[in-house]
Amino acid sequence: MKTLAIETSCDETSIAVIENGRKILSNIISTQIETHKKFGGVVPEIASRMHVENISQILKSALEEANINLDDIDFISVTQGPGLVGALLVGMSFAKALSYSLDIPLVGVNHIKGHICANYLSHQDLEPPFIALVISGGHTYLVDVSGYDEYKVIGRTRDDAVGEAFDKVARALGLPYPGGPMVDKLAKTGNPEAINFPRVYLEEKSYDFSFSGLKTAVLNYLNQMKLKKETISIEDVAASFQMSVIDVLSEKTFRLLKETKKNKLVIAGGVAANSGIRDVFTKKAIENDIELYIPTITLCTDNAAMIGSAGYYSYISGNKSMLDLKVDANLSL
Amino acid sequence: MRILGMDTSTLMTTVAITDDQRLLGEYSLSVDMSHSEMLVPMIKSALDGLKIDIEDIDLYTISIGPGSFTGLRIALATAKGFAIANNKPIIGVPTLEALAYNIFSECHIVPMIDARRDRVFSGIYKWEENCLKVVKQDDALDIVEYCNYLNKNYDKLYVNGNGSIAYRDIIDEILGDKAIFAPFNLNYIRASSICEIAYERFKDGLIDDVDNLKPVYLRESQAERQFHKGE
Numbered sequence A: 001m002k003t004l005a006i007e008t009s010c011d012e013t014s015i016a017v018i019e020n021g022r023k024i025l026s027n028i029i030s031t032q033i034e035t036h037k038k039f040g041g042v043v044p045e046i047a048s049r050m051h052v053e054n055i056s057q058i059l060k061s062a063l064e065e066a067n068i069n070l071d072d073i074d075f076i077s078v079t080q081g082p083g084l085v086g087a088l089l090v091g092m093s094f095a096k097a098l099s100y101s102l103d104i105p106l107v108g109v110n111h112i113k114g115h116i117c118a119n120y121l122s123h124q125d126l127e128p129p130f131i132a133l134v135i136s137g138g139h140t141y142l143v144d145v146s147g148y149d150e151y152k153v154i155g156r157t158r159d160d161a162v163g164e165a166f167d168k169v170a171r172a173l174g175l176p177y178p179g180g181p182m183v184d185k186l187a188k189t190g191n192p193e194a195i196n197f198p199r200v201y202l203e204e205k206s207y208d209f210s211f212s213g214l215k216t217a218v219l220n221y222l223n224q225m226k227l228k229k230e231t232i233s234i235e236d237v238a239a240s241f242q243m244s245v246i247d248v249l250s251e252k253t254f255r256l257l258k259e260t261k262k263n264k265l266v267i268a269g270g271v272a273a274n275s276g277i278r279d280v281f282t283k284k285a286i287e288n289d290i291e292l293y294i295p296t297i298t299l300c301t302d303n304a305a306m307i308g309s310a311g312y313y314s315y316i317s318g319n320k321s322m323l324d325l326k327v328d329a330n331l332s333l
Numbered sequence B: 001m002r003i004l005g006m007d008t009s010t011l012m013t014t015v016a017i018t019d020d021q022r023l024l025g026e027y028s029l030s031v032d033m034s035h036s037e038m039l040v041p042m043i044k045s046a047l048d049g050l051k052i053d054i055e056d057i058d059l060y061t062i063s064i065g066p067g068s069f070t071g072l073r074i075a076l077a078t079a080k081g082f083a084i085a086n087n088k089p090i091i092g093v094p095t096l097e098a099l100a101y102n103i104f105s106e107c108h109i110v111p112m113i114d115a116r117r118d119r120v121f122s123g124i125y126k127w128e129e130n131c132l133k134v135v136k137q138d139d140a141l142d143i144v145e146y147c148n149y150l151n152k153n154y155d156k157l158y159v160n161g162n163g164s165i166a167y168r169d170i171i172d173e174i175l176g177d178k179a180i181f182a183p184f185n186l187n188y189i190r191a192s193s194i195c196e197i198a199y200e201r202f203k204d205g206l207i208d209d210v211d212n213l214k215p216v217y218l219r220e221s222q223a224e225r226q227f228h229k230g231e
């Protein structure tokens, strides 16, 4: 069964053709990063403008690369949310016209589920149940995935998302947007123990996260050093900040695995591309006898292939959307 | 030739189906709800009522702007999906031309769409030999400056559109008797007008390229305006 998947929730216009939730026939991603760079972040109005300008070309490329026609598509998967409302509306409007014209079902997909399902595309042997850690610019979730369409949120951030903290620290360090990958790069040559930034674990037993305190601690440190006119090693700041994030993420994740007696861990979302996180989690997974799954780098960041995989599992679980489907900027898991 | 026209550039969602110069049906609703929820169900309902299959539509047309940024994109993204899935042509029609089409008069016609913060999207149009001609290009304008300009350069004017409703007092004050306000039913864009304009354009071979067709916003995004101010 083939689905055409459409993702326009933020600054990537992407369309993919996915077979049976597992096989990528094509996955075209047009990123707008260069355009948003000069504004220091994603500008929703510009993102929406670019989506509507690019979408038909991207559809053609996706079909060409998959070497199929629209008539070969069995249903349409489209991101319903969460995301930028104006951006979501472009993909949604386009998807509805295709679904109605081709007389095939429409399936609205949760973007976060998509990130988790990216792992089904990277790892053909992966099956639920497992624990998923979703880390991206907009989201931080610990999820108990008990079936292909059964998700239970165990922990979430109470303030900033992980990727947001990375971007804010990057900005404070004077790094260009998008800053997350730059922090990762600098951290490689820095000393993670040079500065003792706080680890915020919240209440005992809590699986929730809080990163705004850490971000503030980094900003305060930078200000104090400037006042004292001392030189700042941005490599050390990056490495110490990143290690603080990793400590909190890994403590909660591995504690949850132990408590739920699960032996499989899936990491997903744009921040899953972070090499520091990959290294530490790989090491800890071996120590704790946990099977660890992380998508390939292209499938970590936003893409339509992951929406196609999640769409497939939602569809075979009996979910179908109507043509009056509403986008939801704050759609929860 | 069967044409499906749609417009979501203002609060009204409107769809129409025409066959050459015959109106087969028109469906307009002004609901405080996203156009994206309404548009395709309304098209389906209209086509079902007419017992016409979507495959039997020969041309898709939408208003291309100016208007609500999000609204313009909803209609355009939908029309692009239809045009590609059915392998049929697409034509974008200026929103203000469609609005001016409501008025058949010898006077100059000034359609206005509220662009908020004391601004309107407007142009000046006139019928010549049964053909609606552009006298002044569409633009985003300060309502007071624009009314002063109109007062200086024109005699009787027909004004319509939600901009003429929103700024009625200002228009009245500056233009006085020169401005004729349209009856309320002529203030809304009708998809049938878009179909009719598109039909004329099609006959003249003015088809748009589905890949390159983009809304005419007539305004940069706020981020771009600020950025250029800082330059």
Ligand SMILES: [Zn+2]
Residues within 6 Å of the ligand: A111, A115, A136, A269, A270, A301, A302
């Ligand atoms: Zn994402």
